[in-house]
Amino acid sequence: MIPKTKLDGNELTVYLSGDIDHHTARKIREVTDALIQEKKPSRLFLNFAAVNFMDSSGIGLIMGRYRMMLLFGGSVRVVSIPENLRRIMELSGLGGLNVLERSGELSESVK
Amino acid sequence: MSNEMTITFESRSSNEAFARSSVAAFIAQLDPTVGELNDIRTAVSEAVTNCVVHAYKDTIGKITINVRLTDNNSAIIKIKDKGCGIEDIEKAMEPLYTTAPEEERAGLGFAVMQSFSDDVRVRSTPGKGTSITLTKKLRLRVANV
Ligand SMILES: Nc1ncnc2c1ncn2[C@@H]1O[C@H](COP(=O)(O)OP(=O)(O)O)[C@@H](O)[C@H]1O
Ligand SMILES: [Mg+2]
Numbered sequence: 001m002i003p004k005t006k007l008d009g010n011e012l013t014v015y016l017s018g019d020i021d022h023h024t025a026r027k028i029r030e031v032t033d034a035l036i037q038e039k040k041p042s043r044l045f046l047n048f049a050a051v052n053f054m055d056s057s058g059i060g061l062i063m064g065r066y067r068m069m070l071l072f073g074g075s076v077r078v079v080s081i082p083e084n085l086r087r088i089m090e091l092s093g094l095g096g097l098n099v100l101e102r103s104g105e106l107s108e109s110v111k
Numbered sequence: 112m113s114n115e116m117t118i119t120f121e122s123r124s125s126n127e128a129f130a131r132s133s134v135a136a137f138i139a140q141l142d143p144t145v146g147e148l149n150d151i152r153t154a155v156s157e158a159v160t161n162c163v164v165h166a167y168k169d170t171i172g173k174i175t176i177n178v179r180l181t182d183n184n185s186a187i188i189k190i191k192d193k194g195c196g197i198e199d200i201e202k203a204m205e206p207l208y209t210t211a212p213e214e215e216r217a218g219l220g221f222a223v224m225q226s227f228s229d230d231v232r233v234r235s236t237p238g239k240g241t242s243i244t245l246t247k248k249l250r251l252r253v254a255n256v
Binding site: 019021022023025026029053054055056057059060061063064084087088091092 | 124125127128145146149152153156157160163164214215216217219220222223226
């Protein structure tokens with residue numbers, strides 16, 4: 001899966017879809033990191049609206065981008081999280097880093 | 112009614128989706144909820160990924176999954192590899208512990224298996240391989256009269 005992306009000023013949005021596992025995370029990581037390095041956005045949105053499945057490889061993917069954005073002085077926000085992915089997302093401790101959009105929160109990425 | 116199936120496949124990352132989907136398809140005959148199936152897919156994906164990433168690091172080997180459905184509506188899923196084995200199982204199971212941080216492993220595979228199934232058993236011999244047994248109890252449905 002090659003994710004769709006959108007650059008709006010200094011905000012980059014990556015639209016993930018399908019299954020996120022160890023196999024598919026690689027391509028997503030490559031595409032996302034190349035864009036971060038090229039465009040140096042100050043905000044990265046990872047949009048999970050079209051994701052059906054995720055295992056802990058997805059957590060690694062989010063954590064990795066979180067660290068990378070910190071390095072560039074930016075931040076990450078995971079948005080449009082499907083209900084069935086809430087449990088694994090919260091198990092990760094990502095909630096404590098204020099990276100996850102809360103359930104019911106008006107999506108910041110929707111403009 | 113009890114039932115059983117076994118599949119063996121190569122430790123290629125492209126087989127991770129095949130493995131979790133196959134197990135879910137077999138268990139579907141117990142009429143599980145969408146949530147139960149999602150739990151099973153997630154736990155199996157963790158165990159299989161560990162075989163691909165850790166057990167057979169830098170090589171390709173065989174992964175065998177055996178699923179047994181019991182009379183009391185449990186699925187017992189065994190995932191086996193003949194890879195490098197685990198030296199210290201207790202340490203390996205600690206949340207956030209990983210030997211492959213460079214691959215962006217989160218160290219949460221065992222934590223996810225434990226959270227998404229009812230029981231996780233690990234047997235491993237360094238140099239010989241590892242077997243993970245996941246038990247998932249499916250909620251009992253009212254039988255049709
Ligand atoms: N099948 C296996 N064979 C060898 N080592 C394993 C296996 N499964 C897990 N491990 C070891 O246990 C550690 C923790 O596994 P896990 O909780 O899934 O985290 P992660 O896969 O993110 O490293 C791994 O980093 C690895 O060292
Ligand atoms: Mg793992």
